Amino acid sequence: MNALSQIAAVTGLSLRNLPSRLGPSLVIVAGMAAAIGVLVSILSLAAGYGELQRRTGDPGRAIILSQTADNEGSGAISRSAFGDILAMPGIARDKDGASLADPEYVSILLASRRPAGRAPGLATLRGIGGKGLAVRPELKIVAGRMLRPGARELIVGIGLKPEFRGFEVGDKVIMQDGQWPIVGSFITGGDVLEGQIIGDAATLMSAARRNAFNSVIVRLDGPDGLMTLQQALAARPKLGVRAERQSEYYERTSQDTAGFFHAVAYAVGGIMALGALFGALNTMYSAVGARTQEIATLRALGFGGMAVAISVIAESVLLALMGALIGIVLAWALFNGQGYAFGEVLFHLAVSPALVAVGLAWALIVALLGGILPAIRAARLPVVDALRAT
Amino acid sequence: MRYFPLIWAALWRKPLRTILTFLAAVTAFTLFGLAIGLNATYAGMIARARADRVYVNPHFLEFGNLTLAQRDRIARMPEVREIGISDFFLGYYRDPKNEVVPWFMDRGMQRAYPELPLTAAQWEQLRADPSGVFLDNLTAARLGLKTGDNMPVMTSAPSRRDGSSTWPFHVLGVVENPPWARGGLTLANYEFYDQARPFAQAGHVGQLTILLKDPERATAFTDQIDRTFASSPNPTFAVTEKAQEQNGATYRFNIPLVTKGVSAAGLFMILFLIANNIAQSVRERVAEFAVLKTLGFSDSGVTTLVFAEAALPCLLGALVGFAIAMALASKIAGLSALQKMAVAPPTLSPGVLAIAFAFAGLVAFASAAVPAWRIRRLDIATALRR
Numbered sequence: 025m026n027a028l029s030q031i032a033a034v035t036g037l038s039l040r041n042l043p044s045r046l047g048p049s050l051v052i053v054a055g056m057a058a059a060i061g062v063l064v065s066i067l068s069l070a071a072g073y074g075e076l077q078r079r080t081g082d083p084g085r086a087i088i089l090s091q092t093a094d095n096e097g098s099g100a101i102s103r104s105a106f107g108d109i110l111a112m113p114g115i116a117r118d119k120d121g122a123s124l125a126d127p128e129y130v131s132i133l134l135a136s137r138r139p140a141g142r143a144p145g146l147a148t149l150r151g152i153g154g155k156g157l158a159v160r161p162e163l164k165i166v167a168g169r170m171l172r173p174g175a176r177e178l179i180v181g182i183g184l185k186p187e188f189r190g191f192e193v194g195d196k197v198i199m200q201d202g203q204w205p206i207v208g209s210f211i212t213g214g215d216v217l218e219g220q221i222i223g224d225a226a227t228l229m230s231a232a233r234r235n236a237f238n239s240v241i242v243r244l245d246g247p248d249g250l251m252t253l254q255q256a257l258a259a260r261p262k263l264g265v266r267a268e269r270q271s272e273y274y275e276r277t278s279q280d281t282a283g284f285f286h287a288v289a290y291a292v293g294g295i296m297a298l299g300a301l302f303g304a305l306n307t308m309y310s311a312v313g314a315r316t317q318e319i320a321t322l323r324a325l326g327f328g329g330m331a332v333a334i335s336v337i338a339e340s341v342l343l344a345l346m347g348a349l350i351g352i353v354l355a356w357a358l359f360n361g362q363g364y365a366f367g368e369v370l371f372h373l374a375v376s377p378a379l380v381a382v383g384l385a386w387a388l389i390v391a392l393l394g395g396i397l398p399a400i401r402a403a404r405l406p407v408v409d410a411l412r413a414t
Numbered sequence: 415m416r417y418f419p420l421i422w423a424a425l426w427r428k429p430l431r432t433i434l435t436f437l438a439a440v441t442a443f444t445l446f447g448l449a450i451g452l453n454a455t456y457a458g459m460i461a462r463a464r465a466d467r468v469y470v471n472p473h474f475l476e477f478g479n480l481t482l483a484q485r486d487r488i489a490r491m492p493e494v495r496e497i498g499i500s501d502f503f504l505g506y507y508r509d510p511k512n513e514v515v516p517w518f519m520d521r522g523m524q525r526a527y528p529e530l531p532l533t534a535a536q537w538e539q540l541r542a543d544p545s546g547v548f549l550d551n552l553t554a555a556r557l558g559l560k561t562g563d564n565m566p567v568m569t570s571a572p573s574r575r576d577g578s579s580t581w582p583f584h585v586l587g588v589v590e591n592p593p594w595a596r597g598g599l600t601l602a603n604y605e606f607y608d609q610a611r612p613f614a615q616a617g618h619v620g621q622l623t624i625l626l627k628d629p630e631r632a633t634a635f636t637d638q639i640d641r642t643f644a645s646s647p648n649p650t651f652a653v654t655e656k657a658q659e660q661n662g663a664t665y666r667f668n669i670p671l672v673t674k675g676v677s678a679a680g681l682f683m684i685l686f687l688i689a690n691n692i693a694q695s696v697r698e699r700v701a702e703f704a705v706l707k708t709l710g711f712s713d714s715g716v717t718t719l720v721f722a723e724a725a726l727p728c729l730l731g732a733l734v735g736f737a738i739a740m741a742l743a744s745k746i747a748g749l750s751a752l753q754k755m756a757v758a759p760p761t762l763s764p765g766v767l768a769i770a771f772a773f774a775g776l777v778a779f780a781s782a783a784v785p786a787w788r789i790r791r792l793d794i795a796t797a798l799r800r
Contacts, residue, residue: 048690051686055683055686059683065675131474137661144651198649200474202645203645287751295680305434310431310694
């Protein structure tokens with residue numbers, strides 16, 4: 025008999041015997057379900073957050089910030105600087121020849137969270153200019169109407185509604201200079217803006233008595249647009265601004281948080297996996313113990329030690345993957361698509377196919393580690409003693 | 415305790431099984447300790463929150479402000495017992511790395527926020543010497559300052575009436591850091607600040623701290639404040655201290671939910687392992703239990719033995735896991751990533767250890783219930799004949 029058919033025969037035999045070892049087998053299944061379920065659940069936070077940032081960062085756009093600013097919150101671009109930016113090369117133009125560049129204002133607003141009685145949360149208030157829709161074509165009104173330029177009106181992303189009270193079309197929002205009506209709500213295809221409030225940049229700035237924009241968003245002119253724009257800006261050091269590809273900007277500004285989510289997931293998942301490993305070792309040693317006679321008989325019949333060892337590992341892998349799948353399905357059922365508010369950033373948890381792969385890979389590693397020592401013991405079982413012991 | 419050798423011997427019949435069980439329990443309770451400890455940190459903050467305290471903030475955190483006129487108007491409201499004002503700015507001492515956030519307070523804060531670690535005499539010192547500040551020991555150590563030292567604090571933009579950006583503080587004294595101020599304290603005089611800053615900002619207030627006569631009215635009072643100032647040039651956002659702390663526990667990470675979920679998953683993981691092991695161990699030793707019963711052990715006696723055998727690795731695991739969690743927590747507390755994310759470190763208090771023991775006992779009880787019941791019902795004659 026060749027090695028492969030030996031392995032198949034012994035593995036088949038051990039798996040057919042599995043129901044008689046149901047109790048110990050459940051230990052691996054339950055342990056892996058818990059460990060991988062927790063790992064995937066926490067990772068779904070990181071995956072959802074990452075997905076949000078990816079959707080917001082369009083590689084065809086660039087964000088222009090002041091040289092000293094790390095992000096749009098701390099950026100300051102004067103009106104005259106914006107005028108100069110409009111004339112820069114590398115920025116796409118519309119059919120009338122106007123630059124697709126839009127100045128933005130960013131602020132935060134205290135907002136009442138759901139349910140009533142909770143302390144206020146923060147919501148981002150973004151001001152856009154006349155070219156806002158041209159630069160961000162993904163923004164579509166789904167209820168009410170678009171705000172009018174220059175008017176003291178606001179529109180709200182649909183992501184705000186489940187988290188905050190008082191952001192329905194027709195509601196009024198307290199602003200620095202009185203109450204502004206919400207005239208419409210919008211979608212953007214699930215990016216950061218969908219959890220934000222939008223108004224007219226110039227009007228918001230005069231209400232806040234501010235005279236600098238935070239950033240300028242531009243649509244780039246072709247693949248070399250960014251390079252052209254960056255060179256042009258570098259040639260004007262007095263402007264004190266720099267351009268960054270929007271996708272890179274969101275990746276850079278989100279990496280601390282994303283890294284933290286990953287660190288927590290892998291630390292917690294790692295401890296859980298270690299516990300599951302001890303459980304798996306225990307189960308597989310007891311499985312080898314329970315199969316002593318069977319293994320000795322097989323060896324006496326001429327089956328190789330390797331075939332026996334592999335049958336032990338196969339059993340451990342099978343049970344672990346079953347457990348991992350249960351954990352992944354539970355994590356998916358409980359958390360996939362759930363809304364989450366990370367401070368003022370609103371997103372949906374995501375159990376993505378990549379996470380399924382990560383969960384199964386972890387389970388596989390734990391199963392191999394948990395199976396290998398018992399497998400060696402099984403392969404080395406002294407045949408004569410084992411047979412005599414019965 | 416008399417039967418301890420019996421339990422011990424039973425555990426060491428299969429040393430590998432016992433050690434693996436113990437190790438699994440250790441990992442589960444390490445996680446349990448960290449998670450429940452973190453939850454305890456936040457639960458403690460919520461529990462310590464005073465029901466009768468309310469904070470009034472400007473509605474526009476970034477550019478808004480409150481005014482002394484608003485303070486006076488609120489102070490006249492019949493619900494108010496004490497009212498204090500405070501403000502702050504971001505500055506640094508010598509090097510931009512040495513961040514300093516002076517917290518300017520008026521005398522009202524002495525009564526509205528009695529947790530501040532200043533004695534009446536020290537408050538008097540702060541009043542008499544307005545450019546003086548009190549540091550807590552953390553801040554003093556971080557900046558290398560001691561009582562009597564000059565402490566010029568720079569700001570990135572000119573922030574003084576005379577156009578300069580240096581605030582010439584000096585250290586009046588060093589006080590004990592209260593645990594609620596994890597970032598340290600720099601306590602300064604509001605009147606001094608208000609009189610030295612640009613005229614356009616004079617009379618501005620960052621926050622009002624209010625103690626109410628009736629804690630039951632706190633939420634209604636915050637609504638009333640916000641309604642009163644909704645269409646004024648300085649709209650407010652009032653919040654009770656309780657709500658603020660509850661918000662802190664869920665603002666970015668839902669701490670109660672995540673910690674409870676993780677610890678439940680950890681316990682679930684070892685529940686099956688321990689249940690399986692105790693069932694197996696009892697099955698292997700049916701005859702032994704029959705002998706014990708023959709020797710005169712009562713039904714409850716043998717049941718207790720089974721429970722004890724399940725409980726011992728759990729309780730020891732909980733103890734060792736707790737100790738590891740404690741060691742990890744002190745390491746975690748210093749991580750800059752945690753501070754960046756504004757997550758407080760876990761508190762591994764005796765209370766958390768008690769919870770860990772309680773759950774260890776519960777896991778042992780749940781996993782040993784069926785085998786213990788079987789041994790209790792064991793018929794001696796049948797068992798011995800097998």
